[in-house]
Amino acid sequence: MLFSFFFLYRVPVLVLPPIPTDASNDLMEWFDESHDVFNSLKDIMLSAYSERICRLNESAKRAGEVFWWPFTQHNLVPEETVTVIDSRCGENFSVHKVRDNEFITQQFDACASWWTQGPDAILQTELARDMGYTAARFGHVMFPENVYEPALECAELLLQGVGKGWASRTFFSDNGSTAIEIALKMAFRKFSSDHGILLDFFKNNRAEKSVELKVLALKGSYHGDTLGAMEAQAPSPYTGFLQQPWYVGRGLFLDPPTVFMCNSIWNLSLPEWLHAETVELDNTTFSSRDDIFNKHRDKSDLAGIYSSYISHKLSQNPGLKGFDHIGALIIEPVIHAAGGMHMVDPLFQRVLVNECRNHKIPVIFDEVCCGFWRLGVETTTNLLGCVPDIACFAKLLTGGVIPLAATLASKDVFDSFVGDSKLKALLHGHSYSAHAMGCAAAAKAIKWFKDPQTNPNIISEGRLLKELWDPELVQKISSHSAVRRVVTLGTIFALELEAEGSNAGYGSLYASSLIQKLRQDGVYMRPLGNVIYLMCGPCTSPEVCRQLLIKLHRRLRDFNKVEEKLVSC
Amino acid sequence: MLFSFFFLYRVPVLVLPPIPTDASNDLMEWFDESHDVFNSLKDIMLSAYSERICRLNESAKRAGEVFWWPFTQHNLVPEETVTVIDSRCGENFSVHKVRDNEFITQQFDACASWWTQGPDAILQTELARDMGYTAARFGHVMFPENVYEPALECAELLLQGVGKGWASRTFFSDNGSTAIEIALKMAFRKFSSDHGILLDFFKNNRAEKSVELKVLALKGSYHGDTLGAMEAQAPSPYTGFLQQPWYVGRGLFLDPPTVFMCNSIWNLSLPEWLHAETVELDNTTFSSRDDIFNKHRDKSDLAGIYSSYISHKLSQNPGLKGFDHIGALIIEPVIHAAGGMHMVDPLFQRVLVNECRNHKIPVIFDEVCCGFWRLGVETTTNLLGCVPDIACFAKLLTGGVIPLAATLASKDVFDSFVGDSKLKALLHGHSYSAHAMGCAAAAKAIKWFKDPQTNPNIISEGRLLKELWDPELVQKISSHSAVRRVVTLGTIFALELEAEGSNAGYGSLYASSLIQKLRQDGVYMRPLGNVIYLMCGPCTSPEVCRQLLIKLHRRLRDFNKVEEKLVSC
Known part of the structure; x- marks a missing residue:
């Protein structure tokens, strides 16, 4: 049974020489005899690791060839913009970055994967x-x-x-x-x-x-x-x-x-x-x-x-x-x-x-x-x-x-x-x-x-979440000249960027540069035209939300400068 | 951490007296001291078991009060006809029978749970x-x-x-x-x-x-x-x-x-x-x-x-x-x-x-x-x-x-x-x-x-399943006077019962008595009006399929007798 399991899954089996039972043995001879086995193990682990990295490196290209992504104009998604997600833990993606030699980085899933997400890591x-x-x-x-x-x-x-x-x-x-x-x-x-x-x-x-x-x-x-x-x-x-x-x-x-x-x-x-x-x-x-x-x-x-x-x-x-x-x-x-x-x-x-x-x-x-x-x-x-x-x-x-x-x-x-x-x-x-x-x-x-025992954000006898978005920062952002309006309630913080003509509306790509910058800051967002939002889970700590707002506020400042530059050109 | 886990899930903690380390101790005293702890354990297990049976006993009634079943006229589903499913293993349901004091019985899921099912137990x-x-x-x-x-x-x-x-x-x-x-x-x-x-x-x-x-x-x-x-x-x-x-x-x-x-x-x-x-x-x-x-x-x-x-x-x-x-x-x-x-x-x-x-x-x-x-x-x-x-x-x-x-x-x-x-x-x-x-x-x-290694039914280099329904039995059933037509292909065996007027068509309840009898035989079926079918998984053994056909054939004979009786009345 065990053998057939190993066979079916091609689990490699390595056999070490018997460990000496004599308590006075200093094991040096045994280590010597085992040398090749340990080396084989290392080789297997290294090769598994490099195969995995290889697969991750290739996956953006392969994805572009076989997927038909929903709500996506494939012409607008070059290989280098595809996000390779190695795993998620609670609110965070582990993203494999091919180009920057960074390998795995963390990104907060700030669109809550199309508003489905809520679990913390536990x-x-x-x-x-x-x-x-x-x-x-x-x-x-x-x-x-x-x-x-x-x-x-x-x-x-x-x-x-x-x-x-x-x-x-x-x-x-x-x-x-x-x-x-x-x-x-x-x-x-x-x-x-x-x-x-x-x-x-x-x-x-x-x-x-x-x-x-x-x-x-x-x-x-x-x-x-x-x-x-x-x-x-x-x-x-x-x-x-x-x-x-x-x-x-x-x-x-x-x-x-x-x-x-x-x-x-x-x-x-x-x-x-x-x-x-x-x-x-x-x-x-x-x-x-x-x-x-x-x-x-x-x-x-x-x-x-x-x-x-x-x-x-x-x-x-x-x-x-x-x-x-x-x-x-x-x-x-x-x-x-x-x-x-x-x-x-x-x-x-x-x-x-x-x-x-x-x-x-x-x-x-x-x-x-x-x-x-x-x-x-x-x-x-x-x-x-x-x-x-x-x-x-x-x-x-x-x-x-x-x-x-x-x-x-x-x-x-x-x-x-x-x-x-x-x-x-x-x-x-x-x-x-x-x-x-x-x-x-x-x-x-x-x-x-x-349950307040599992969700620290619960107040009012289980009827309400505490305020997650720092009111001062929210007000500050709502007063920013690039921002037309802000909406915040529960796990949602949203804002509409000031935009006219083809920059406004669902088909607009106006927010793209801002979104890309925030991804570099470890905040994974997706726009709805010129509307962008942060969405957390019901258990996300207000401190994490505050950090998200700070990053957004900072990038908004830069966004404004770029916009001003464009206007003055 | 461990304590908070026990607390969260209300895991009962029972503490035995320390086991004597003296090898000559016959443990009788220790067993005596431990008596109450073992009794508590037995009580906990018994109470968990009886709570579970209680829940199963009540669940048909509770289901009838809160579920809105799809494709179901609730007026036609009295409490005693609700199937209480305790688990599934491969193609089989474990059904809890409240009334017959049988507790758990096996039923082959012959409608493949709306044609979704394929896994064997492994x-x-x-x-x-x-x-x-x-x-x-x-x-x-x-x-x-x-x-x-x-x-x-x-x-x-x-x-x-x-x-x-x-x-x-x-x-x-x-x-x-x-x-x-x-x-x-x-x-x-x-x-x-x-x-x-x-x-x-x-x-x-x-x-x-x-x-x-x-x-x-x-x-x-x-x-x-x-x-x-x-x-x-x-x-x-x-x-x-x-x-x-x-x-x-x-x-x-x-x-x-x-x-x-x-x-x-x-x-x-x-x-x-x-x-x-x-x-x-x-x-x-x-x-x-x-x-x-x-x-x-x-x-x-x-x-x-x-x-x-x-x-x-x-x-x-x-x-x-x-x-x-x-x-x-x-x-x-x-x-x-x-x-x-x-x-x-x-x-x-x-x-x-x-x-x-x-x-x-x-x-x-x-x-x-x-x-x-x-x-x-x-x-x-x-x-x-x-x-x-x-x-x-x-x-x-x-x-x-x-x-x-x-x-x-x-x-x-x-x-x-x-x-x-x-x-x-x-x-x-x-x-x-x-x-x-x-x-x-x-x-x-x-x-x-x-994969022929995991699915013994695969033939023709992975392109075909072997014949699952015994051809002789299929022919026999197709020649039965209660049967208008038979269709069999792959994992499906279907037959249409001879029926006229309101007995025919999707709204008909004509097959109900036959279906009930087959459930008693451990075959869980659902009709499509006067059409009934057996559906297995891609890995189900032909012998299991043969047994299903035998049961169906036997019940068809009885069904015919009942029908003849009704006609002669």
Whole structure:
């Protein structure tokens, strides 16, 4: 058995001469006899090491030949800009640098690997142990009509945590996009059931659909890459014929008011439709970020303006055809992440939710990016002060180790699928639904992040993360002349660079030089056009965040100088 | 450190009295002193065991309260029918039976957990070790513009294996549905580029799309649950307004000829459009299954009939509007799995591929179910004798342990996204793209399944699995009066039960009693309406498969008797 193991894995076997048992032997003869064996061992180790370095040296080139990277124009990625990642430990990449003869250097993963990451080094070790155990114990076992411990524990933790007070069911899938598509199906069924469409459908045994369902959504929000998820987003660079030949945009898309910090002050930025309405408003600034989230704003004039605008929009026929209905509201609570790290006025979103509830329109929270402490709270219901009927989670759900998504739903939503026929059930599911490893990782991460024993950033009895970004530095950066606006909340610090024309927007390469400099400082960032951000994990220490801000601030100064030079040329 | 570990995990610490060092001591006194400690240990172990059994006993009930199972009408799943899975080892579930006081029993996972499964017990152990290692070394690191060993190894193995001879790029995603959506985007871009649509688009700087792209697909094929994937399937129980309110069916859907075994003979079943054409055909049976795949059929009259029918269809305007184009062909090669385990005549699919190529229509193979040895070959290009431009893989790709998908593409397809602008790139990607654990599992499984040293079923220099289903038993079952047709290929054995009216079709519960009996025999199956199937892994021994067939055959006999009884009543 052991021999076959060695054979299978080509484990080299070296045999030393027997060690002398005579206590008086000074072993010199034995060492002499062993010389060749030790030399062989050294050769094997050296050759393994140099093979590994060889592989790392070649890997950027080979990657460029076989990978098709997502969201990447390959023409813009020469071999020397490819990052060779040898490993990660907690928040840090170990990067192998071929050219500079530096070999391995550390870089802080400041884009949290597309916002998935959360583990510190200890949690990563814990998750590694759990992944090995769970793969050995369960591999993957199918989910429908079955139960196994990791899935049950994970579902219950979700309902007791992010779904507390409103959710009664957990539907698992693989990523944010699929979680959103499932949410849309749930919402439309609930809407059809509440508004007599379902009854009409059954009574007349219709084959053809009698209504066209649309979503109510916000401009600038992003809900994933699959076509169904894309239909819930307003036209953008992602939705054109070039990218999504089938996109039509099945929604009424409202332009939301946003908030941001500039020159140390939090400001409200109003969309065009509000300009005429709000000339009377005394003040469009806030004394602090807490002030933005304060529920006293519900009684303000602005709340009334928001409310009557939305109510007016809902009473209008949103589409061209006579049978259009708005069958769901979908929002990214508080932060429009992929849309450029915009903070939406939470008062506007709360009013929106309440108006939809009055119209019996099911409410979906897309918490794929913002859930699980990304915004400093476990779920954004805590920030918005209202709950959805359906909510989607992914990314940080597993602590950032493995893909898994969950769509949570209220009892009423679930009940609209219950009946005697299988055809009334939600006929949607992916092969690895509720896969054991994903559920085990999620269960561990959910508990880890909210326990003050494992997460030193937890305050307020597990309801809040302490402030991670040094307020003084944040204000300083927000006052920098190269910076148009700053948004900071929970694990996110984002800024938009002042830029005009082709330098602005998603396709812009304006931030590239800044990003490259910061990578040299050991900060791995990726831009969203002229928006850049730092993102840490829920357990990252405020001191680490402070160092990141200091590095960013320093490079901003240089960036400005380069820009000034360019202008003066 | 050790103490904090014990504290964190509440590991009980029991302290024994010091063991006497005097060699003459008979330890009786020491045992006496230790008595209480050993008793405490026993209590702890007993209480852990009974807690575990308690949890297992309760879990069916708790599952019914918190899960929303995919593809499941919860009203039809009473607590006592929920399967409590305590673990899996290779192809077998360990099932905890609450009611029968049997506790743990073994069941062969004969639906391969939604067709994902392939590992034998040894591969599962290997994968478990690799999962622990990879989680510790990489967790997840982001993919775009980066490279790390598991992703590189996996991409290269895919191109050298299932993509050999045609594919040049690997695009990773999370599941079959997303892999298909990516494939559609790739195909449409390639079509637009080849047919001047792209040029026209850029020249006129169009915001509006000028053409409507459709797919050419086969009736009965299934390509996943997300909306984009669904649009590529013909109307079915999955696509109605109740399930997919946005579905329109963006395709020209052809009814394909199928093949199946009945009364020990392989037959060709012709769709309606072919009846008139083929009255002249001498023979619609085959001497063997190999005969069906034989390339000599390319010269038959039937090939000519297929070809002129498809050519005619392609020359017709497929839609109502003047700007419709067929921008992609998408097929599940050989087996329509979710559509009821139908084997499509491979000659028809080959002719279809060739005709599309002549019209410069990109060809997509959906190998999500049928790839990686599911049909006895690593890729179905080996069975069909032709290659695609794009192919999708998932399910068995990771050996069945974790979700991962790959869309492979030819150089020409990739080149249609290359340019100077990011906006021309494929702007699609999921957060866990090419996650390290998935890639590591895939790399291990790909090598494991095709290596005769690890997979005893491999013959023909790694190109073929030996026959797994006993031919004599297969013929016997195909001759059974309760059986309408049998399909067997690679790891799949499927049969359709004779059924009429509401007993037939996807919503039917006709097979339920048979399935329940087989579960009592230790065979875990799930029906597709009145179609049932056995599915094993690429390494499962033919003897195990034979035992499964014997059990199925025996239960079919009883099933028939019950049916006869019902008829005579």
